[in-house]
Amino acid sequence: MVHYKLSYFPIRGAGEIARQILAFAGQEFEDNRIPKEEWPAIKPTTPFGQLPLLEVDGKVLAQSHAISRYLARQFGINGKCPWEEAQVNSVADQFKDYLNEVRPYFMAKMGFSDGDVEALAKDVFLPGFTKHYGFFANFLKSSGSGYLVGDSLTWVDLLVAQHTADLLAANASLLDAYPQFKAHQEKVHSNANIKKWLETRPVTPF
Ligand code: GSH
Known part of the structure; x- marks a missing residue:
């Protein structure tokens, strides 16, 4: 094995x-x-x-x-054909760009850098979050399946759903304007094996 x-x-x-x-x-x-x-x-x-x-x-x-x-x-779970796989990679790469864009906020929030967390939330995190969740919303709308690409779960759903869960844990109302992402996170995290993992993995702050 x-x-x-x-x-x-x-x-x-x-x-x-x-x-x-x-x-x-x-x-x-x-x-x-x-x-x-x-x-x-x-x-x-x-x-x-x-x-x-x-x-x-x-x-x-x-x-x-x-x-x-x-x-x-x-x-x-990489997409069902080369085109879907490329779409999955495209969203995942954009997600990495999003994280790079908002990194100064998270670094300050987690205490890894100096910086005014509130100012960074307003000036860095919120604009980046709004822009990128707007992009990702178009993928959810286009697939119509509740998943970001195609009609079944791919790894980019795991990537985005974990981040959504982290955001919701920190601020329950942040995603009020994006109910489709709450639904997406719930759908992805209701998979039996993922649910079990989330319930049994070591508890860590981030
Ligand atoms: N682009 C890399 C990836 O996505 O794997 C970045 C990896 C990365 O930044 N790793 C950090 C690390 O290893 C932890 S998140 N830090 C320790 C070090 O650089 O010595």
Whole structure:
């Protein structure tokens, strides 16, 4: 049997969607959560000096989206044809652009950087969130299925739904203007395997 080992820090962050794809597939995996103190010794041994890393029978793959794409393809949630797969990748890449755009807000909010959290919420987060959830809303509308692309769950649904859940946990009214994303998050997180994962995964602040 193939051995999957997912290495990341003991948070959800950039490692969580790979974990969720494996959980969705009902695939056993080694959920290797590396304590901060152990990281300096491991860092130079990794392909790009960063986590997450996926090991498949000892072969190493870095970069969170590359890992998600590989796993999604292995387990059939990468889109049902090359065009759907490209659409999934397009939304996922745009999601990464969104996170980069709003990063200064989240870094300050999580206490990793100085900065006026309220000012960053108003000037950085809200404009980025409104712009990008507007883009993603067009995909939900166009698919008409409740999923972002096609008529079934893909890994980009896991990516967006986790972020929506995180936003809702921090501010329940933030998505009042986007009821379709509350419905999307509920639909994605009602999948039996995902539901079980969400209920049993380690509780972390982010
Ligand atoms: N583009 C990379 C990906 O998506 O995998 C970014 C990975 C990344 O930023 N990893 C951070 C990290 O390894 C944690 S989220 N930080 C420790 C370090 O750079 O030494």
